[in-house]
Amino acid sequence: MSLEYQNAVKDLAFKYGPENLVVMLGFLDMDLIEIQAITMTDGDPSGVGSLSGVALRLKVYHILEPEIKSQIPQDVYQEQIGLMAITAGPEKIAKISELLQQLRTTR
Amino acid sequence: MFKGKKIIIFGERDEIQGASIENCLKAAGVKEENIISSITECFV
């Protein structure tokens, strides 16, 4: 996760309190989702950025997760996300869901 | 949805963009002032 964004997230967490923040991702790359989510949960694994050793334990979600999708009016979801949901495919959506759910519940 | 929470959005130009996520959240009743940051990256 880029150093600039780590700084930005850290500042926002300081301002609002990490327990009051939720992060919503729209990337489809599994590696990128994982690194980003871990950085904002446990801290920067590369040990370089301002979140190194800082476990904010932010709740990280992905817009493709079923529990998010179910809360959005379906016509809007279809119009805004439909094409990308097909691009990702059901297997990847399941993987993303599993990864983020685990991070949200075990940390 | 996400009552009382502040939301940070990370989108990607060639995948799901921040604006798409914002539109969905707003349709689900999230107030605009609770979306405190929406970033869409251009990776190239």
Added chain:
Amino acid sequence: MKPVIKNYAYTMYHVPNLVRYGSKPMREIEKNPELYPKIHELLRSYFEAVSYPPNQVFIGNIKPDDLRAIPRPWFKNPAGAFRSGKFGEIFSEDEFLGLLKIADVHDYELIWLEKTFTAHVKNVLNENPILQETDLQKIGEGKSIQEIKEKLEKGENFSLPLLYENILVGCFNRSKDVHAQEDEALSPHHLMEGLVAKASGALALKHLIRREGIGPEEIDFILSCSEEAIGDRYNRGGGSLAKAMGEMCGCQNATGSDIKSFCVGPVYAIVFAASLVKAGVVKNVAVVGGGCLAKLGMKFQGHLASGMPIIEDTLASFAFLIAGDDKKSPIIRLDAIGKNNIKNAAKPESVTRAVVLEPLQKLGKKITDIDKYAVQLENPEITEPSKTGDVPRKNYDTIAALAVMNGEITPADMPAFREKHGMPGFSPTQGHVPAAVPYVGHAVEAMENGEIKNAMFVARGSFFLGRMTQLEDGMSFIIEKNPKRKEVKNV
């Protein structure tokens, strides 16, 4: 008069010692000077850059589809090291410094090269048929190393060192005229970005003219779609690289201007060029894109972290000749341009629909009717180590998903669609350069060989980078095999 893509040319320049002047390396080295030796260690030799398979695809020696058969990482599996390709050539760094000197206008003296190095450069460039005697004369006699060192002592606000094989061989200066002295827009670094774009684009234009076998004076109009903004403090970005390049190539009967639209620039430029030809305003339009100094080493941190070579050590440029129907070259379908209208900002997903599906609907065609899609063709080997993924693959996935939505294929067909209608990314990450157009030359060849009958070029750009809007952009055009082509053969 139907507009056609009459010819094309592609050139590259391996410039490892200029990587330090790329935006990202420059900023990081300033923060941490110990970084440079680490970067330097991972820079490639000219031989390695030339034999790098994606570069051989760029200059036309390997077909894009054949890149799939070469195992990754490509930097460990060199192809033949041919500096000359069917579409152009790959210049070395000493040659490129000489080309910069040729591009330098005498009164400004932006670049000084050391005497012995100057003699060496003249010798090397003398053998290249693309250059004329008048070009070589512009290189001059050079300066003493003492003069160069004295110039550099004034500080980087006045002069920047130029190296070859890590040895000081010259300097890049603020323009020597009075007005340039306090102008931030005319700092040595900004001027270097401009001159790099001018020199690299002009050489692509020279190759284009040579390939077409015409005189430079036959070009009527030049559109530069290079990303670099040139101008002084009153009009940053106002200038004309197009005419500067044309002047360097001897296009005495041409005028021209610059087209800017981030990564979509080349597609706009080709559409504008084709429109000028169709309207009969001019006959032969050259569309030229020069290389981007700022993008060198952009993803170096990812390369450094994975201990691989710094692949963004190469500038790239291209030139296309757009003219009226010659009864053999591919036709540009101006009746089916894909455009992303401003209203789509509210629905970012609509970009792909607008630029891919809507133009096809106008022609009564389906997505699967297009044989090859050229999208943002960034080389994945550059982007993947920095966790930014495979850009062309993402674009092909989206087009495939659109074909699913349109009921043409099923989700299970998506990988096969990608394989058949797509190609691996092979372009350097040079801003506007990867914008679909690296495939133009290959598309024309594939049509001549009967491998494809049409192709769509789709580019996407991030207008939000300018901080004036949050819009993003996309544009496309379709080319088709010229229906009159066969008749010509029979005559």
